[in-house]
Amino acid sequence: DQQVKQNSPSLSVQEGRISILNCDYTNSMFDYFLWYKKYPAEGPTFLISISSIKDKNEDGRFTVFLNKSAKHLSLHIVPSQPGDSAVYFCAATPLTGKLIFGQGTTLQVKP
Amino acid sequence: GAVVSQHPSRVICKSGTSVKIECRSLDFQATTMFWYRQFPKQSLMLMATSNEGSKATYEQGVEKDKFLINHASLTLSTLTVTSAHPEDSSFYICSASRGQGREQYFGPGTRLTVT
Numbered sequence: 001d002q003q004v005k006q007n008s009p010s011l012s013v014q015e016g017r018i019s020i021l022n023c024d025y026t027n028s029m030f031d032y033f034l035w036y037k038k039y040p041a042e043g044p045t046f047l048i049s050i051s052s053i054k055d056k057n058e059d060g061r062f063t064v065f066l067n068k069s070a071k072h073l074s075l076h077i078v079p080s081q082p083g084d085s086a087v088y089f090c091a092a093t094p095l096t097g098k099l100i101f102g103q104g105t106t107l108q109v110k111p
Numbered sequence: 112g113a114v115v116s117q118h119p120s121r122v123i124c125k126s127g128t129s130v131k132i133e134c135r136s137l138d139f140q141a142t143t144m145f146w147y148r149q150f151p152k153q154s155l156m157l158m159a160t161s162n163e164g165s166k167a168t169y170e171q172g173v174e175k176d177k178f179l180i181n182h183a184s185l186t187l188s189t190l191t192v193t194s195a196h197p198e199d200s201s202f203y204i205c206s207a208s209r210g211q212g213r214e215q216y217f218g219p220g221t222r223l224t225v226t
Contacts, residue, residue: 032213043115043204043217044155089154097143097208099215101154 003027004092006102013109019077021105023090026071030092034099035064035075038087047088048075080109114138115207117218124195125226131191132221134205140185141207145215146178149202161188195225 005024013019021035031052036044050057050064050073057064063076077084087106091099114137124130134144143162147155159180161167167180177199179191188207192199202222206215 034214036217041202041220041222043117043206043220046113046214046216049214093213097213098157098160099145099155099206100157103154 002103003030004090004100004102006088006090006105008105009103010106010108013080013107015082015109015111016079019075019080019084019107019109021075021077021088021090021107023073023075023102024071025073025092027092027094027100028071029094030100031095032093033064033066033073034091034093035062036089036091036101037084038089038104040087044089077107080107082109082111085109113209113214113216115141115205115216115218117205117221119221120219121222121224123224123226126196127194129191129193130195130223131189132203132205132223134188134190134207134218136186136207136209136216139207139209141188141209142185143208144182144188145206145208146180146188146190147204147206149204149220155204158190192223195223197225199223200225 034049035047038044048062066073087104089104090102116135118133146158158173159167159169161182169175182188204220206217
C-alpha cells in the first residue's frame with residue numbers, strides 16, 4: 001500500500017529551465033509535506049516543506065505547491081542547475097510525525 | 112544548524128556478530144530520533160521511532176530483538192544489529208527532529224555489509 005507515490009522515476013532537464021517533480025498521496029490524514037534531496041550513499045537533505053493549510057511555499061529557487069483536493073504536490077526548481085542533479089523524495093506525515101516517503105525521482109540537469 | 116552525524120559510515124562484519132551504529136544530533140537536542148533502512152533503488156523505510164528515555168516504537172515487521180535501539184540522551188541514539196546475517200546488509204539512516212518541528216534532519220547513513 002503505497003501511500004505516497006512519485007510516478008516518474010527519472011526526469012531530465014536542461015540547465016536554466018524549470019524542473020517539476022510530482023508527488024501524489026492517498027491518505028487524507030497527512031497534513032504536512034516535505035521534499036528531500038539525496039545523493040548516493042548519503043542521508044537525505046531537507047529542502048522545503050508545506051503545511052496543509054497552505055497551497056504554496058517558496059524558498060529561493062524552490063517552490064512547493066499543494067493541491068489538497070487532488071492530493072497532489074509538486075516541487076518546482078527554477079532555474080535548474082547541474083548541482084541539482086540528485087534523487088528527490090517527497091514525504092508526508094500525519095500528526096504522529098512518521099514520515100512516509102515516496103519512491104524518489106532522479107533528476108538530471110544537463111549543462 | 113540541525114546537523115546529524117552517524118558513526119561508522121560503513122562497516123563490514125561477519126555473519127553472527129553484532130554491530131552498533133551511533134546517531135548524534137550535533138547542534139540541537141532531538142526530541143525524537145528515527146531509524147530508517149534503504150535498499151538499493153528503493154525508498155527509505157521507517158524501522159523505529161525513539162524518544163529519549165523511553166522504549167522505541169517499532170514498525171510492523173521489524174524485529175525488536177534483532178534491531179536494538181537505545182536513546183540514552185537527547186543527542187544520542189544507537190541501533191544495534193544483533194546476530195547479523197547477510198540479508199541485514201543495507202544502508203541504515205537515522206534522523207532527528209527538534210522541539211515541535213515536523214522536519215526531520217538526517218544523518219549521512221551507514222553502509223552495513225554482512226559477509
